[in-house]
Each structure stands twice: as structure tokens, then as C-alpha cells.
Amino acid sequence: MTVPAPHNLPVEPNRFIGRERDVSELGALVRAERVITLSGVGGIGKTRLSLRVAAQARPWFADGVWLVELARVGDPALVVNEVAGVLGVRDELPGRLLDGLRLRLRDASTLILLDNCEHLVERCAELVAQLIAECPRLRFLLTSREPLRIQGELVWRVPPLELPDERHPDAESVLLFVERALAAGARAVTEHMPDVVRLCRALDGLPLALELAAARTGLLSPGRIADRIGDRFALLTTGHRTAPARQRTLLATVEWSHDLLTPKERVLLRRLSVFAGVFDLGLAERVCADGGILRRAELLDLLAGLVDKSLVLHQGGAGRYRLLETIRQYAADRLEEVGEVARLRDRHLRVVCEEMERCYEGGSLEPRMPWPARLAHFIRGRTLLDDCRAAIDWAVASRDAVTGLRLARAALAILAVRGDLGESVGWHERLLALDLAKVPDDVVAVAAAALAYGLELADELERAEELIVQGVEEQKRHPYTHWLGISYGVALTVFFRTGRTERALRYMEELEAAASAHDDPFNLATARIARLNLALFQGRLRQARRHGEEALALGRQAGHHWTQARALTHLGAVAEAAGDLETALSCHADALPLLEGMDNRVELARCHAQLGRVAAGLGDRAAARKHVAAGLELSRKAGQRRGVMRALSALSALAQAQGDLEGRCWPGPPPPRCASRSGRSARRGGCGSC
Amino acid sequence: MDERIVMVDSGTGLKLTEEQLDERSAVATVQLRRRGVRSGDTVLICLRVGPDLLVSTNAVIAAGGVVWPLPPDLDTATLRDRIHESGARVMISDVRQALDAAEESRVRIVMSVADLNGSCPSWAPPT
Ligand SMILES: Nc1ncnc2c1ncn2[C@@H]1O[C@H](COP(=O)(O)OP(=O)(O)OP(=O)(O)O)[C@@H](O)[C@H]1O
Ligand SMILES: [Mg+2]
Numbered sequence: 001m002t003v004p005a006p007h008n009l010p011v012e013p014n015r016f017i018g019r020e021r022d023v024s025e026l027g028a029l030v031r032a033e034r035v036i037t038l039s040g041v042g043g044i045g046k047t048r049l050s051l052r053v054a055a056q057a058r059p060w061f062a063d064g065v066w067l068v069e070l071a072r073v074g075d076p077a078l079v080v081n082e083v084a085g086v087l088g089v090r091d092e093l094p095g096r097l098l099d100g101l102r103l104r105l106r107d108a109s110t111l112i113l114l115d116n117c118e119h120l121v122e123r124c125a126e127l128v129a130q131l132i133a134e135c136p137r138l139r140f141l142l143t144s145r146e147p148l149r150i151q152g153e154l155v156w157r158v159p160p161l162e163l164p165d166e167r168h169p170d171a172e173s174v175l176l177f178v179e180r181a182l183a184a185g186a187r188a189v190t191e192h193m194p195d196v197v198r199l200c201r202a203l204d205g206l207p208l209a210l211e212l213a214a215a216r217t218g219l220l221s222p223g224r225i226a227d228r229i230g231d232r233f234a235l236l237t238t239g240h241r242t243a244p245a246r247q248r249t250l251l252a253t254v255e256w257s258h259d260l261l262t263p264k265e266r267v268l269l270r271r272l273s274v275f276a277g278v279f280d281l282g283l284a285e286r287v288c289a290d291g292g293i294l295r296r297a298e299l300l301d302l303l304a305g306l307v308d309k310s311l312v313l314h315q316g317g318a319g320r321y322r323l324l325e326t327i328r329q330y331a332a333d334r335l336e337e338v339g340e341v342a343r344l345r346d347r348h349l350r351v352v353c354e355e356m357e358r359c360y361e362g363g364s365l366e367p368r369m370p371w372p373a374r375l376a377h378f379i380r381g382r383t384l385l386d387d388c389r390a391a392i393d394w395a396v397a398s399r400d401a402v403t404g405l406r407l408a409r410a411a412l413a414i415l416a417v418r419g420d421l422g423e424s425v426g427w428h429e430r431l432l433a434l435d436l437a438k439v440p441d442d443v444v445a446v447a448a449a450a451l452a453y454g455l456e457l458a459d460e461l462e463r464a465e466e467l468i469v470q471g472v473e474e475q476k477r478h479p480y481t482h483w484l485g486i487s488y489g490v491a492l493t494v495f496f497r498t499g500r501t502e503r504a505l506r507y508m509e510e511l512e513a514a515a516s517a518h519d520d521p522f523n524l525a526t527a528r529i530a531r532l533n534l535a536l537f538q539g540r541l542r543q544a545r546r547h548g549e550e551a552l553a554l555g556r557q558a559g560h561h562w563t564q565a566r567a568l569t570h571l572g573a574v575a576e577a578a579g580d581l582e583t584a585l586s587c588h589a590d591a592l593p594l595l596e597g598m599d600n601r602v603e604l605a606r607c608h609a610q611l612g613r614v615a616a617g618l619g620d621r622a623a624a625r626k627h628v629a630a631g632l633e634l635s636r637k638a639g640q641r642r643g644v645m646r647a648l649s650a651l652s653a654l655a656q657a658q659g660d661l662e663g664r665c666w667p668g669p670p671p672p673r674c675a676s677r678s679g680r681s682a683r684r685g686g687c688g689s690c
Numbered sequence: 691m692d693e694r695i696v697m698v699d700s701g702t703g704l705k706l707t708e709e710q711l712d713e714r715s716a717v718a719t720v721q722l723r724r725r726g727v728r729s730g731d732t733v734l735i736c737l738r739v740g741p742d743l744l745v746s747t748n749a750v751i752a753a754g755g756v757v758w759p760l761p762p763d764l765d766t767a768t769l770r771d772r773i774h775e776s777g778a779r780v781m782i783s784d785v786r787q788a789l790d791a792a793e794e795s796r797v798r799i800v801m802s803v804a805d806l807n808g809s810c811p812s813w814a815p816p817t
Contacts, residue, residue: 022798025726032724159796246794 006064008086009055009113013313015179016052017207018161018172019045026053026156030111030141031060033154034132037117037142040158041246042326043208046143047115049158054113054141061139063108071116071325072276072386074393076123081423083112083127089639090602091422098130100639105135116325117144125150160205160246164197173205180214181222184308188221195223202226204246208326209253215310216260232256254330257309267293268302269311270338273331274348276390278315278322283387286351287344342398349391349400353407356384360410363417365482367519370559375597381414392427401434405447409483412450417562419602425454442481445474449487456494465494472507485515485523492530501534521558525551525567532570536577544574565594569607576614584614605634605643612650624650699740706741711748714741718749718806725799727780729754734773734781734797736760736788742803746782749806766791773797782806 029036030053038046054065068086073079080097084090089100117124125148128140132152142148147155161172177200181189189196199222203209213225220228233252258266271288272279281300289296303321306312315322323331335341359381363374388411395404408427415421428451436444449471455464468491475484488511495504508530515524528551535544548571555563572587588611595604608631615624628650635643697706727733733750735757737743743759750757758776760769762785769791773781781797783789792800 029724029726154799157792157795157798157800159798244794 005058005062007055007058007066009051009065009067011316012051014183016048017176017179019049019052022049023052023056027056029154029156030054030057030139033139033152035128035140035142035148035150035153037144037147037153037155038158039144039147039155041145041206041244041250042329043206043250043324044158044160044246045207046158048207050113050115050141050143054111057111061109061111063110065111065113067113067115069115069277070120070124071328072390073120074390076120078389079120079123079127083114084639087639088601088637090420097422097639099641101131102134102639103641103644104637104639105131105138107137108135109137110135111139111141114140114142117142117148118146121146121148124148161207161210163201163205169193169197171200171205173200173203173210176207177210177214177222180211180310181217184215184218186214186217189217192222195221195226198223199226199229202229202249203253204249206246206250206253208324209250211310212253212257215308216257229253229256232259250326251330254327257311258330258334261309261311262305264294264298265302265305265309266334268299269306269327270331270334270340271344272306272312272321272323273328273335274344274390275323276386278320278383279387280320283351283355284321287348345391345394346398346400348387349394349398349403349407352384352387352391353403353410356381356388356407356410356414359384360413364413364522367521368558371561371597374559375561378414378417378598381411382418385411385414392431396430396434399434401431401436401439402443404431404434405439405443409446409450412453416453417598417600419600421454421457425451425458428454441474442478445471445478446481446483446487447471449475449483449490452494453486453490456490456497461494461498464490465498468494480514480518480520482520482523485511485520485526488514489523489526489530496530496533504530505534521554522560522563525554525558525563528554529566529570532574536574541574541578545571545578548574561594561598562600565591565598565600565603565607568594569603569610572610572614576610576617581614581618585611585618588614601634601638602640602643605631605638605640606646607631608634609643609646609650612647616650697741697744701740704741706744711741711745714745714807715748715752717808718745719752721801721806721808722749722753722755722780725780725801727753727755730756731780732756732758732776732778734758734760734776734778734783734792736762736769736781736783736785737803738762738785742806746803746806750782760788762788770795
């Protein structure tokens with residue numbers, strides 16, 4: 001293999017201790033078995049071991065080794081989304097993600113590591129069984145406190161680290177403890193080896209317990225720690241008496257470590273449990289500080305204290321943090337105990353909403369702004385998506401429709417630039433089902449339009465039409481916003497597609513008037529592209545080109561790469577229709593890097609297919625093959641059946657051009673069954689997505 | 691020669707021929723090796739007396755392992771102690787109490803008789 005296989009495994013936070021034989025045996029098993037579940041209690045080291053094994057298995061999986069973290073996924077229905085997200089499969093049609101995953105994985109030699117499955121065992125079992133049956137070269141490595149219990153699953157029980165005895169005073173557990181204690185600045189630990197041995201035994205060799213204990217050796221000697229944890233163990237509340245011994249040991253250690261925190265650290269730790277994964281200091285300050293018990297200015301120090309005590313992990317050093325799952329659950333229980341859940345999750349929802357709106361506004365509302373500045377906002381918005389999901393769940397649960405809808409629409413804007421807004425359909429459906437009596441009319445109207453946007457992409461034109469008419473008409477009663485512009489774009493697309501050109505034209509004219517009056521180049525460009533489409537459809541190629549050039553100029557002035565890319569691909573289509581293949585080629589070629597930079601794989605794949613077709617027409621077979629193959633590969637990777645179809649039609653153009661119907665760049669077996677709805681017009685009015 | 695009976699299951703009356711014993715032992719040895727059993731490894735076997743026990747024992751020996759038998763009628767606490775003492779990574783058993791007793795041990799893989807017979811799906815290696 002020449003190109004190293006792709007992966008998304010994190011770098012290890014510190015030295016991996018012991019388990020040499022386990023790692024090498026699992027390395028062999030991962031190649032021989034299709035589903036291996038590493039099982040065992042929390043904190044025993046399942047995740048850490050699985051990451052080791054996965055990293056070493058990389059050379060065997062040409063299509064990559066992918067870590068999917070499920071700890072924070074609450075809703076079983078979202079397991080597929082999580083896997084798809086990691087593999088880069090885009091939501092072509094809302095609700096059809098699984099299809100996309102199948103397409104992506106059908107011929108791929110891939111190892112998927114599903115981490116922390118225990119709370120989603122049933123859904124994981126179903127999904128794994130299904131994918132294994134359909135994708136012959138796919139393998140799974142899982143970590144779960146409970147096995148899946150599916151056929152062919154090899155359950156591999158992770159033991160604790162080895163305990164010391166007379167013959168092996170430097171067993172794995174001792175090594176881990178001493179190393180972490182030294183890192184915590186405890187120079188003297190090695191002088192108390194008998195106590196260290198006693199402590200490692202008391203902690204049952206559990207890595208997480210050892211880490212928590214080692215983090216305190218700066219203040220307490222190993223002997224004292226062993227005594228204190230012994231006391232805690234005796235104090236464990238009755239409810240836990242029946243739990244397995246290892247679990248009790250871990251809980252006792254976590255409680256002990258928690259008891260040693262200062263009151264403020266305790267407050268912060270439990271509040272941090274509301275984050276859906278990685279968070280940064282700024283978010284922690286805004287969600288957790290309250291000006292009373294916790295002041296913003298002290299948060300950094302408190303956070304650093306929790307990191308020193310091994311209760312919070314400093315992720316990758318870039319000011320980003322996270323909690324291990326066992327600790328997060330413990331912290332969430334404490335939050336519940338003091339009755340702060342609703343208050344904190346409200347605040348989390350509000351802060352995530354404000355932050356997402358800032359990203360949306362920063363990226364989209366400024367009429368003129370250099371692209372790198374816009375992109376930074378979009379990228380920041382993408383990092384908030386996990387928290388966004390959790391926050392929308394809370395908005396639904398707490399019936400806070402207003403904040404939920406504001407968050408959902410801001411997030412939609414972030415998703416759309418990347419070409420996959422399928423997930424937003426579910427958000428809007430759930431939120432719009434709440435009691436909307438107290439929601440301002442314009443917020444409901446935008447939400448209806450946002451839902452219509454997703455439905456239109458999913459070809460649900462009837463529902464989309466009803467919603468978009470309602471959305472546009474209501475918004476017209478309020479001052480103009482960028483959302484009204486976008487809503488017009490959706491409306492005219494829906495009406496063009498259903499053949500009602502009159503109504504589409506009316507919306508187009510209204511959009512032009514409104515967008516020019518309010519200096520909204522993004523949506524004005526949408527109107528120009530719609531005019532281009534209409535002119536192209538009617539064979540008025542010169543006018544079509546003029547509209548396209550206007551749209552391109554608007555995109556350039558605005559500094560918006562998405563607008564420019566849309567204008568360019570449409571201009572390419574016009575040039576192609578005019579038989580000017582040279583120009584078509586250069587238009588599509590100019591759009592390509594813009595789409596790459598946005599990570600919009602759906603439109604990028606389409607652009608490659610168009611380039612392939614044009615290059616074939618020009619007789620440049622090598623270039624044509626290259627683009628068709630690139631488009632096909634992207635579509636397969638993103639699980640886009642329509643993209644595959646498009647690449648195939650480009651392929652047939654290519655094959656005709658070279659009189660070679662074998663289509664030599666087809667890299668695998670024939671294409672899968674294609675969605676029957678793919679017959680819609682390739683050129684649609686521009687709601688931005690085409 | 692092939693019809694030579696080497697064992698009769700006193701419970702079911704089923705007979706095991708020498709050829710069957712050889713064949714099943716060979717398959718089981720391969721399965722043990724696939725699960726990582728190497729020469730010198732201790733392997734726990736907790737099965738009722740019968741052909742499966744004989745096959746398992748044979749297979750562990752053939753894989754170079756050390757057999758550590760556990761009578762299935764021991765109580766859970768004793769089972770747990772013995773499992774702990776063995777330090778084994780692999781256990782062969784279908785017995786409920788033994789599976790429970792292995793819960794907090796250092797046993798990594800529990801193989802059932804079906805696993806030993808290779809009757810669980812075995813998948814093609816990646817190409
Ligand atoms: N072999 C090891 N060497 C060094 N550190 C380890 C090792 N095993 C585990 N750890 C550390 O111990 C802690 C707990 O391990 P890990 O997160 O893998 O547990 P887990 O079994 O996945 O727990 P959970 O069920 O809560 O997800 C982590 O901080 C991890 O880095
Ligand atoms: Mg884990």
C-alpha cells in the first residue's frame with residue numbers, strides 16, 4: 001500500500017502501559033473476526049485498549065480505521081448519524097442515511113471502532129448485524145460495558161491491569177500509578193513501594209482509579225490514600241452494595257476524589273456534565289459561571305485544578321477539554337442531586353444558540369467580507385454541532401420552542417454551506433410540533449421555510465410547497481431578513497420544479513426587489529441564477545450567460561465562495577449548452593477549489609462529474625477519466641446515490657467519446673440500485689443548493 | 691479401525707468413534723489457536739464429563755496448553771477462587787455458574803462447545 005490509510009484516531013494523551021500480549025492478540029483477532037466487543041466495567045481501560053488495537057491495525061484496512069464515539073449519543077436513532085458523520089457520508093435525502101452508509105461501505109476494507117455502546121446496545125446490535133451482512137470487508141471493534149449479543153460477536157473481556165506480587169513488584173498497575181504520580185510531581189512515591197503495592201491492590205488494578213489516586217500524591221502519601229479509599233469503600237451507600245466489586249472500587253475512588261475537591265471545583269465539575277463532548281474555556285465560562293458561586297474570572301484556575309486531579313482531560317492542548325465518560329456520568333448524577341439540571345441545560349441551550357447565531361451571522365450576514373473570515377465562522381459553527389444536538393433535545397424536552405427554533409435555523413445555515421442539511425429536517429419537525437402559542441410569528445415562519453428547504457431537497461414537494469408559501473407570506477409582513485431571501489429561493493425552486501412558472505416568476509421578482517433594496521448580494525445572486533436557469537431552459541443562452549456573470553460578480557464582491565461556485569457551475573452549464581466546451585471547462589475548473597475549501601462534498605462530486613463530461617467532449621480522455629473517477633469516489637464516500645448516478649452518466653459520455661463501453665475507470669462492481677426519484681431536473685432554480 | 695468406539699456418553703448413550711474424536715479435536719485445536727492460545731498457556735475447562743470434555747482436553751494439549759479442569763458442580767465462590775488462581779486467559783465452558791464466576795476474573799475469552807466445533811460463523815479474512 002502506498003498511500004497511508006485514512007483514520008481519525010486521536011493521539012494518545014500519555015504513555016500506554018502494559019497489555020502487550022493483549023494488544024498483539026487483538027491485532028490478530030481484528031483481522032480474523034468481524035465483530036469484537038471489548039467488555040468490562042467503566043474505567044477499566046476498554047477505550048484506551050481499543051484505540052491501541054485500532055491504531056496498530058491500520059495497515060490492514062485500506063479504506064481506513066474510524067473511531068465513532070457514542071458516549072454522548074442519547075437517542076438510539078442518531079447512531080447512524082454519528083457513524084455517517086465520521087465516515088463523511090452526507091445526508092442526500094433526509095432519513096436515507098443508512099442507505100448512504102451501505103453505499104459507502106459496501107466494498108470498503110474498513111475497521112469501525114464504536115466506542116461506548118452500552119446505553120445503545122440494541123440499536124448498535126441491529127446496525128452492526130445489518131452492515132456486517134451487507135458489507136463483506138467491513139469489521140467492527142466495539143467497547144461496551146455490555147456485549148451486543150449478536151451472532152458472530154467475539155466478546156473479549158478486558159481485565160484490570162496486572163497486580164503486583166512478590167515476584168512481580170513492578171506489575172502494570174504499579175507502573176501506571178508511579179508514572180502518573182511522578183507526572184503529578186510526587187517525587188517520593190518510589191520510597192513507599194509497599195504502600196504503593198497495597199494501594200494498587202486496593203484499587204484492583206483499575207486504570208481510572210489508579211489515575212485519580214495518583215493525581216493526589218502531591219498532597220497525600222500512597223498509604224494515606226489507601227486508608228482513605230478503604231474508608232470510602234465502607235461508606236458506599238447501600239444501593240451500590242450489590243454492584244460488582246470492580247464497579248464499587250471505582251465508585252469509591254471517584255467519590256473519594258470528588259470529596260477532596262474544593263466546593264467551587266465540585267460545582268464546576270457537575271456543571272461541565274452538560275457539554276456533549278469537547279468544550280473550550282469560553283463556552284465553559286458562559287455556561288457554568290453564574291456571577292455568584294462561580295465567577296468567570298476564576299474558571300480557568302478551577303478548570304486547571306480539575307485537570308490536575310485527572311477529573312477533566314485537556315484535549316490536544318489547544319484550550320479544549322473533555323470529561324471521561326465515567327466521570328461525566330458521576331458529575332451528571334451530582335448535578336441532578338442538587339436540582340440544577342434544568343437551570344444548567346437551559347443555560348447550555350441559550351449559550352449554544354447565541355454562539356451558533358454568532359457563527360451564522362458572522363459567516364452570512366455581512367454583505368461584503370473576505371472569504372477566510374466567513375469560513376472561520378462556518379468552521380467554528382461545525383465544532384458546535386454535538387452541543388447543538390444536545391441543546392435541541394433539551395429544547396424539545398423543556399418545550400422551549402423559541403430558543404430551539406432559533407438554534408435550529410442558525411445551525412441549518414452552517415450545515416447548508418457544507419451540503420448536508422438533512423439532519424435539520426428532524427429538528428424542525430420536532431420543534432414545530434411543540435406548542436407555538438408564545439413563539440413570534442416571524443420565528444415560526446422562518447422555521448416553516450427552513451423545514452421546506454430540507455423537504456424540497458428530499459423531493460417532498462407537496463409538503464414543501466405548503467410550508468414555503470406559509471413561510472414566505474408571513475415573513476413578508478415583517479422587515480426583510482436574509483432568511484426571507486433564502487425562503488424566496490426555496491419557494492421559486494419548488495414552483496419551478498412543479499411546473500408553475502408563473503408563481504415562480506412572481507417570487508423571483510419579489511426576491512430581486514427585496515434583496516437589492518436591502519443590500520443582500522447572497523440572495524440577489526440566487527435570483528440571478530434562477531433567471532439564468534429560466535433563460536437556459538428557454539434556449540436564450542446569451543441572456544443566461546449575462547445573468548450568470550451578474551451572479552458571479554455579486555459573489556466576488558460579497559467574498560462568498562459558495563455564491564461564486566454556484567454561479568460558475570451554472571455558467572459552465574450555459575457554455576456547454578452553447579457548445580463552448582473550453583469555457584465550460586474553465587468555469588467548472590474554477591468552481592472546484594472553492595467547493596473543496598468549503599468541504600461541500602455533494603456539490604464537489606457534481607462539479608467533478610461535469611468536468612469529466614466536458615473534458616470527454618473535448619477529447620481529453622485522461623482528464624475526463626480523472627474527474628469522473630474523482631466524482632465517483634467522492635459520491636461513494638459520501639454515500640450519495642444521485643452523485644454515483646451522475647458520475648455514471650458522465651462515464652457513459654466518456655465511454656462514447658472513446659468508443660469504449662467498458663468504462664475503464666469504474667473502480668468496482670456495478671452500481672447499487674438507485675433511488676427512483678433521481679429523475680428530477682439537474683438544473684433547478686437556485687435556493688442555493690444547486 | 692474407523693469404527694472403534696472410544697467413549698460412550700453415559701447420559702445420552704451417544705458413542706464417540708476414534709475418528710470423530712480425532713477430527714473434532716483437530717478442529718478445536720485450530721479454534722483455540724485462533725483465539726490466541728499458545729504453548730504453555732493455561733486453559734480452564736469447565737464441562738460435564740462426556741465427549742465434549744474429552745475433545746476439549748485433547749485440543750488444549752494439542753495446542754500446547756496446560757489443562758486446568760474445573761468440576762462444574764463447585765459452588766460459585768470456589769469456582770471464582772480457582773479461576774483466579776489459574777491466571778488463565780481462555781476458558782472453555784457452557785456452564786452458567788462458571789460463566790458467572792469468570793465475570794471479574796482475568797479470563798479474556800470464554801469459548802462454548804459450539805465455538806470449539808467451529809460452528810459459529812467464521813469469516814473470510816480481508817483481502
Ligand atoms: N493501558 C493503559 N495505559 C495508560 N493509561 C490507561 C491504560 N488503560 C486505561 N488508561 C487510562 O485510564 C482511564 C480510563 O480508561 P478508559 O477510558 O479506556 O476506560 P473505559 O473502560 O473505556 O471506561 P468507560 O466504560 O467509562 O468508557 C483513561 O484515562 C485512560 O487513558
Ligand atoms: Mg470508554
